[in-house]
Amino acid sequence: MMQLQLDADRSIYLQIAEQIEDQILRQDLLEDEQVPSTNQMAALYRINPATAAKGIALLVDEGILYKQRGIGMFVSAGAHKQILVKRKKDFFTRYVEPMLQEAKNLSIDPEEINAYIRSRNGAGNS
């Protein structure tokens, strides 16, 4: 999903990096395809170009993007898999833990959650 509104709770440049990662993940951006430039990102989100550049630089450091001098930034080969692995690691801390905490607040038994998940999987969607 492309968010035009940025959250106030996390660093802007991290969100920029995440946006690009999301696009790669969902294959809205393919490998060896050119990524929107710093200036385009800055214009879209109405932020300082240096901030956008920082987000992109982060992805370059992680190897998710590579730079072609004079042309721009491109999606690295294997970026999709790389992001998948990274996100999977984060998944449990980011989504599941808060869910469990909230369940505890509402006195929902973990078994109820398991049952729910099983029934959803059983319906054929995954």
Place this chain on the structure above:
Amino acid sequence: MSANHRLLRCTRYLLASVFKPCLVFLGIYLLAAYGLPLLLRVTTTGSITYTPFGPNSMISSIVFLFAGAIFLFVGGYAGFREDYNFLLAMSNTWRNQYGAALLRTAAVAAGFTAVSFLMGWFERLFNQVVGLSQINDPGVISTYVYPLNGHQPYSLAGEILLVFAAFLTVFLFGQTAAVFSYRWGARFTVAFWILFGTSYIFLPIMTGTSEGFRRFAMWFLGEGGRDTLINVGWHLLVVSALLIALTGLGMRRLPQNA
């Protein structure tokens, strides 16, 4: 852009800023000095007579000298604030503004001097020369020109010097007052205008009561010398120099006061 170019840019701006008001003034002057009397002459018979080359006339126009002097004084005073603020907004230093103001003043004074002689020629052309003696008529500005009455113009150079120095002094005077008004605000402005407005009262009084002051005034206005006009011209140039220095003092590191 070198600093010199900057000075010229400022000067060009200041000249442009004063150009239209000068045209308007000239238009009104021509109308008042020639248009109206011409109209009167056409509609009435023999109402106004003037003397061409009267015994006390200068080659240039006395009327224009006085009208122009008033205009330059008022214009110099009124125009300063706007010009200074605008040039400040355009990232100009006080030094360049000061230099430009001086250049413009000299240029405008020179221009007015030239026009003054042109107007004199017009006066002769239309038989409407106004001599010093006519200005000297009771009820007019007698106090200031009385000593000049009776003196012939010695030379063209003297007259040019006098007219130029007069315009220069008066224009500078207005600007100097404006500079200090800008710097010091209301307390200066009020004091200045009170002093200036009442000067026509207390200056003659001082001339009458103080012998020393009377002698100085007579000397300044060239009394007792041969080359009156040149003398007065030089005296006015000295006054101009003083005003130039004063303006410099006033404009030195002048903070913005929009």
Place this chain on the structure above:
Amino acid sequence: MNAILEIEALSKSYGSVEALKSLSLKLEEGKIYGLLGRNGAGKTTLLNLITSRLYAGSGSIRLFGQPGVDNQKALERICCMPEKNLFPPAMRVREILRHAASFYPSFDRDYAEALCQRFSLNPQLKYKALSRGYESILRVVIGLSSHSDLTIFDEPVLGLDAAGRDLFYRTLIADYSEKPRTFIISTHLIDESADIFEDAIILKEGSLIAMDSVENLRKRSIVLSGRKDRLEELVSRYRLAVLSRDDIGRLSAMTVAAPLPADCLAELREKEIDLAPVSLQKLFIHLTEPSVGSFERQVS
């Protein structure tokens, strides 16, 4: 990176009022700086001092590596559009732009005309006929078109409606993207412009109390909210600096200095204490509060 502006121990007083108290500052070239401060904090005084429109009692100013006071060569590389009106009321907009083109060495007239169209500013109008918003727009047009090495805006969006303000921010970003240069923007509208700035300079009562990237400033504090008793216990145990607090019933929301110790963070979930970020504007309000506690000593 080069220092475009260096100020050392700059002080300025108006009579008995100390507008700037021995302020020292160093700005790098090529960044968009936000200059923030409450009314009377000294922002406009600082900007006037930098541009030799005002003179300091003591201290030094260096622009582009040279002494900055009354330095025409340095000053012509700066375009400073102040909040106050400095334009002749009877002058038409296009005349003002024409003059600006002759005074600013890098002025782009075509760009200025394009901006006038974009902001719907009629060049035929006389300056006195402009509403407050359009006066601001004119200053924005000149400031952006000047392409000066250092461009300063003092309250650039005064009187502009929301659409106009948004257009300004977008135009600024686009222009800066194409021609990176140094901007100093002094503004009261912090929340909407915080993302535009790279660094923020915060003044309080004539002194510099913070200068850092906006990102770092945002990380300096967080809001903890939850049960008042648990919060108070946590705060005292970890000796957290509390900037402000709001209490309601059994609950409390406390703004504390970040970062929190790792152990403290770990305890938050079990104690059912929520974490929330603090916007730059909120941080600004806290920092510039007339009396701020220990936090002020931690800052910069």
